[in-house]
Amino acid sequence: MFALLRGIGRQIGRNLARGWLTQLLGLITVMLAVLVFAFFLLLYINAQEIGERLGQNIQLTLYLEQEIEEPLRRRLQERIHQFGEIEEVRYVSSRQAFERFRRQLGAESELLAELEPGILPPSLEVVPAPGLRGAADLERLAEFLLTLPDSDRVRYGQQWLRNFTAFNRLLQAVVLVSGVLLLLNLIFTIAYTTRLTLATRRDEIELMRLLGADRSYITLPFATEALLQSGLGAGLGLGGLYLLFSRGGQTLALETMLPGLLSPSFLGPEIISAIIAGALLLGTVSSLLVVNKVLREL
Amino acid sequence: MTSVIAMLDPRAARYRVECLKLGKTYPPDVAALREVSLAAAAGELVFITGPSGAGKSTLLKLIGRRELPDQGVVMLDGRDPARCKGAELQALRRRIGVAYQDFKLLPRLSAAANVALALEVAYRPGDFIRRRVGELLTRLELTGKEQRPAADLSLGEQQRLAIARAAANHPDLLLADEPTGNLDAAAGRLVLELFRELAAGGTTIIAATHDEKLYGGGEHRILHLDAGILTEDPHVRAA
Numbered sequence: 149m150f151a152l153l154r155g156i157g158r159q160i161g162r163n164l165a166r167g168w169l170t171q172l173l174g175l176i177t178v179m180l181a182v183l184v185f186a187f188f189l190l191l192y193i194n195a196q197e198i199g200e201r202l203g204q205n206i207q208l209t210l211y212l213e214q215e216i217e218e219p220l221r222r223r224l225q226e227r228i229h230q231f232g233e234i235e236e237v238r239y240v241s242s243r244q245a246f247e248r249f250r251r252q253l254g255a256e257s258e259l260l261a262e263l264e265p266g267i268l269p270p271s272l273e274v275v276p277a278p279g280l281r282g283a284a285d286l287e288r289l290a291e292f293l294l295t296l297p298d299s300d301r302v303r304y305g306q307q308w309l310r311n312f313t314a315f316n317r318l319l320q321a322v323v324l325v326s327g328v329l330l331l332l333n334l335i336f337t338i339a340y341t342t343r344l345t346l347a348t349r350r351d352e353i354e355l356m357r358l359l360g361a362d363r364s365y366i367t368l369p370f371a372t373e374a375l376l377q378s379g380l381g382a383g384l385g386l387g388g389l390y391l392l393f394s395r396g397g398q399t400l401a402l403e404t405m406l407p408g409l410l411s412p413s414f415l416g417p418e419i420i421s422a423i424i425a426g427a428l429l430l431g432t433v434s435s436l437l438v439v440n441k442v443l444r445e446l
Numbered sequence: 447m448t449s450v451i452a453m454l455d456p457r458a459a460r461y462r463v464e465c466l467k468l469g470k471t472y473p474p475d476v477a478a479l480r481e482v483s484l485a486a487a488a489g490e491l492v493f494i495t496g497p498s499g500a501g502k503s504t505l506l507k508l509i510g511r512r513e514l515p516d517q518g519v520v521m522l523d524g525r526d527p528a529r530c531k532g533a534e535l536q537a538l539r540r541r542i543g544v545a546y547q548d549f550k551l552l553p554r555l556s557a558a559a560n561v562a563l564a565l566e567v568a569y570r571p572g573d574f575i576r577r578r579v580g581e582l583l584t585r586l587e588l589t590g591k592e593q594r595p596a597a598d599l600s601l602g603e604q605q606r607l608a609i610a611r612a613a614a615n616h617p618d619l620l621l622a623d624e625p626t627g628n629l630d631a632a633a634g635r636l637v638l639e640l641f642r643e644l645a646a647g648g649t650t651i652i653a654a655t656h657d658e659k660l661y662g663g664g665e666h667r668i669l670h671l672d673a674g675i676l677t678e679d680p681h682v683r684a685a
Binding site for chain 2: 154
């Protein structure tokens, strides 16, 4: 076992001595790929969190054409609850709406002094349950509300929600694409580096085969190199991202985009572990596949 | 018709190497070997002589399982190496030391590292490797050149290095192709002494050579190969 480890160390040393530039370029490529992927993943996760927080305050306001009496109000509330996944339906009369508006204006409430208290329309405020907070669900609910008697119009920041949902979808696609690119990048970079190293050491490997070197003696150094390259590349990529994040990247990337909504958080330990484990696995497997293919050709 | 396998000596296992009716033809129709049979016991030193193109290198390639015969069979310790594959083949190769005619050294590696390679692939301990490499380099008068890249050595030194590597692992069988082709008489004697010592330790040595100074005299067998046909020459058989 010790002899095998020493043999692996010796061969890695020879590989590095001969092809350090290739190895370094491979390492940088893996690092950048992980950094780009992790950056978009970080944006996506934080945007998801923003979405969840915003969802907690979502409510639809159904403006009515006129004040409605208690029996009709109760019937409307029942019908809205029958839509399903509705947390609460509140009736706000014209007078209550005016009063609320006046309170919101605070010191400026004098502006309303000459206005009639009934100027604002009465409304039904509908709070959907957490299961009904997607843009499509809300749109469906809004359409339903408009079919109710005395309904005039519905407001729930649909344009903003639509934009936010589209942005989220875009981020999701970017994360997916950068994930696939990371995957391909890792596979090709490690395979290319291994192939180049094999090409520079072909004579030596042929000779080792003639001298009786077994498969482990030849393949394990390459697998170890790939393991180091992908692990180190992933670690450096994530480290670089953390550095950017902690040095104000969060301000640029998130707070300016969505001010005051969230103090952004970095990737959790599970995600970091998964990225590093995935990089290690992919790197090692692609290296082993290349070495075995070349050994079959010898 | 009796098969070649059936014709094998039932005591085959007592020979380390047994070749029976070996035939090898290279394209388009160059017959390198024709029905060559020979046997060598453990610890035996056998020289195969003959002119260039006689088939000496081909015979060594077939015995060392670098190539497979078109006809006949090679048996090593009673086993057919042609049937060995994968890990078994690699284990067999570790038991055979080969001093190639073109040396097959790694030019950028030091002299010591070239010899050590044969021991490293056999997972020998570090102390043993250092000791054995030092011993062989001293023995073949390569002291002081341990750390020089193989490419910087003279042809004679490279040849001795190739022999040192072949002998490093105390192989059961050592195959040497023109082992003194680039050596002067004194260096040739060093090689012969090393061969004798290895043979005394149980290694079977088969050397293909033109060099009469190498095979003339001593306790060894000399076979003559010409145009792919092997004949044992009683006149040059040593006493």
